[in-house]
Amino acid sequence: MKPYIACLMLTSPDGSLHPSRWTKSPDGDRSDFSKVCDKVREGLECQAWMVGRVTMAEMAKGVPHAPESPYEVERPWHFANREAKSFGIAIDRSGAVHYKGPDLFGDHVVALLGADVPDIYLAELAADGVSYVVAESADFDVGQLLGVLNRELGIQRIVLEGGAATNGALLASGLVDELNFIIAPALEARSGTDSVVEFGTEGLAGKVELALLECQQLAHGAVNLRYAAIKPSV
Numbered sequence: 546m547k548p549y550i551a552c553l554m555l556t557s558p559d560g561s562l563h564p565s566r567w568t569k570s571p572d573g574d575r576s577d578f579s580k581v582c583d584k585v586r587e588g589l590e591c592q593a594w595m596v597g598r599v600t601m602a603e604m605a606k607g608v609p610h611a612p613e614s615p616y617e618v619e620r621p622w623h624f625a626n627r628e629a630k631s632f633g634i635a636i637d638r639s640g641a642v643h644y645k646g647p648d649l650f651g652d653h654v655v656a657l658l659g660a661d662v663p664d665i666y667l668a669e670l671a672a673d674g675v676s677y678v679v680a681e682s683a684d685f686d687v688g689q690l691l692g693v694l695n696r697e698l699g700i701q702r703i704v705l706e707g708g709a710a711t712n713g714a715l716l717a718s719g720l721v722d723e724l725n726f727i728i729a730p731a732l733e734a735r736s737g738t739d740s741v742v743e744f745g746t747e748g749l750a751g752k753v754e755l756a757l758l759e760c761q762q763l764a765h766g767a768v769n770l771r772y773a774a775i776k777p778s779v
């Protein structure tokens with residue numbers, strides 16, 4: 546069974562992905578908005594957060610450190626810590642992220658990997674104490690990989706936290722159940738900047754529909770626009 550996926554993004558009314566570029570507000574600053582976001586995250590009661598390869602690389606900050614051979618690796622999955630209370634999931638088809646240890650922010654790391662990641666990369670993850678699931682076929686089916694996490698680790702609810710490309714890809718494939726856009730009182734307004742959801746030149750029209758669930762007024766001038774993501778009606 547696929548875990549329930551709630552996307553949570555801190556953004557500005559103009560949809561900016563980069564709080565460091567925002568205008569100031571008398572209502573609060575970036576750290577206030579991020580605390581507001583933390584509170585909404587808590588309310589979502591998820592056992593795991595999930596991000597794309599680019600975002601995870603920014604947080605993991607590791608460099609390649611392949612172990613010496615010989616090594617033996619497990620496929621299609623290796624779970625270094627099944628008892629963890631919470632997990633951080635990376636969608637990393639090519640195996641490009643390097644870690645400094647088994648956990649990030651106190652959560653156990655699980656990488657979702659493409660079928661052709663080399664054994665030497667899997668050996669590096671295992672040596673770091675990082676868990677992984679390797680896709681069984683060339684088509685990288687994130688839903689199937691998440692089904693494994695549900696079955697093997699009991700993960701039932703995941704908070705999806707970007708970036709734009711990951712949000713777009715998962716919305717297009719129908720894996721996202723709800724969106725929470727925390728809108729802070731700030732603007733970026735640079736031309737050509739990243740927005741919180743992106744799906745190539747094609748966009749998402751015809752691939753998903755949003756239905757408003759609620760609009761919550763939060764602290765520091767922020768609001769949470771909460772939507773159900775549903776399959777298109779035609």
Ligand SMILES: NC(=O)c1ccc[n+]([C@@H]2O[C@H](COP(=O)([O-])OP(=O)(O)OC[C@H]3O[C@@H](n4cnc5c(N)ncnc54)[C@H](OP(=O)(O)O)[C@@H]3O)[C@@H](O)[C@H]2O)c1
Pocket residue numbers: 554555556561562563564596597598599600601603636637638639641685687706707708709710711712714715
């Ligand atoms: N404001 C906020 O709250 C917030 C939150 C998160 C991130 N960010 C910012 O967002 C920026 C990164 O965003 P981004 O859009 O460039 O990158 P991203 O979404 O973090 O990562 C995109 C990559 O993830 C992999 N991926 C994700 N979903 C996939 C799928 N369904 N199928 C196959 N591959 C998938 C692909 O990796 P491959 O290309 O290797 O296949 C893809 O290129 C960073 O600057 C970060 O700081 C901001």
